[in-house]
Amino acid sequence: MAFHEVRFPDDISRGARGGPERRTQIVELASGDEERNASWANSRRRYDVAYGIRRADDLATVVAFFEARNGRLYGFRFKDWADYKSCLPSGTPAPTDQLIGTGDGEATAFQLVKTYASGAQSWTRTIAKPVAGTVRVALDGAEQLGGWSVDATTGVVTFDMAPAMGAAVTAGFEFDVPVRFDTDALDVTLDLERLGSITSIPLLEIRR
Incomplete structure (x- = not known):
């Protein structure tokens, strides 16, 4: 597995959104009853770190981190502030x-x-x-x-x-959580003050 033992910047990850995700198949029967089946034995975590960007310097840091990981190619560490102990x-x-x-x-x-x-x-x-x-x-x-x-x-x-x-x-x-970027493109918007923003930066937990 292509992985870099480096952690995503803590000051930006602190403002991220996300958490565990599971995959459940639900079949509704003609009677209105349900049959449910777990497609995954384990959960998988997703995050969006765009919410942690507050300054132009944060944006530059994320772009540099993204480029160093070659987009989705290399995994890295991520601190989930809601669950890290x-x-x-x-x-x-x-x-x-x-x-x-x-x-x-x-x-x-x-x-x-x-x-x-x-x-x-x-x-x-x-x-x-x-x-x-x-x-x-x-x-x-x-x-x-x-x-x-x-x-x-x-x-x-x-x-x-x-x-x-x-x-x-x-x-x-x-x-830490082993994750990777879940996109190969960062859609950066520059405003009039040239501060810049990114609407979404998705991360996905790496499961072996």
Whole structure:
């Protein structure tokens, strides 16, 4: 996958709009009843960052970023200010936030994930782009200050020694969303003051 490990400017992404999208097929029967089927097992996020452009300098920054990514060709990191932590937005990531696996005495690699739960239902999201320096790990609730490493480009935590059988492997972290531009053209409008604007700059989450 063609990907640049660079983050879209935070001061512009803060004003973006967007969030998760799912694909559901709905068939209405002659009786008026419905049959619903999920076409996607996982959600996919879409954003529009045009709303974060407030100055001419912001516009120039986005155009430069777009050109450096060759339009839709290269993916990049994006901070979703509404959802970028393993905990609630008001909290600080803790090493016990998310269960990422259970030790079996052999496995040493565990993928970072975030679980979204409501009532008895939940959905688990793979976290592939953790923010370097923010990941904390615990075994059975005890934070591990060493003996492990994390790949910030894949979100895989690797232990020097396999966690013991039955040990709860947990982690806390901040993360980015892997995205790409969903257009190969930026429609820039220059006003009389030459400040400029772009009506829409769509981004689409990259799923493997």
